[in-house]
Structures are given as C-alpha cells and as structure tokens.
Amino acid sequence: MDTKTQKMQAQTVTNRIRIERNTKRHDMTHAILDLIETVKLTMRSNAGQGPRGSENESFILAKQRKEGKDCQAKGCPQMSTLSMAREESPNEDERRWMDLGSRFEE
8 A cells, every 4th residue: 555545544534533523522512402401491390480382392492403303404503502502691591482482372
C-alpha cells in the first residue's frame, strides 16, 4: 500500500468516527430535551396548577422525536431550542407555555 491509499483509509475511518460521535450527541440532546419537558410538567402538576393543554403537545413532540419523525420532517430543531432556552427569561418561557395552552383550549 502506498501512502496515498493509507491516508485515504485513515480519513475514511476518521469520518466514520466523527459521524458516530455526532449521532450519539444528537440522540443525547433529544434525551435531554425530553427530560427537561418531563421535569417541567412534573413540577407544574406537583404545584397543583393542573394541565395546561401544552402538555399534550410536549408529549406528542417527544414521541415524534423518539420515532425520528420530527427530525426527518422539518430538520432537527434541537440547536435552536437549546439556544432559545438559554436566551429566554422565566417570564418569557411561562408566557410561551400559557400561549400554547390557550391554543389547545380553543
């Protein structure tokens, strides 16, 4: 084997490892987002506030992410969701939840 062939094989292995790492990171991010949604819903129900309608949407989105439909249909929203979560204050987050809940009640 010449050095050019060895370099190409090494690059192929490197690319394969990079793809596997990115896939694991992608799956882990979805798991974290699902956990955050579950914790929010649990805290809300433990506080006695009851369902707000947005719980249904959260569980539907979590199920779609697990099935891979959400990623395939409209591209993976994970990075924009994480960046929005960092930028929003609790008041904006709560207002968004209330808006989602009112849509389901209508």
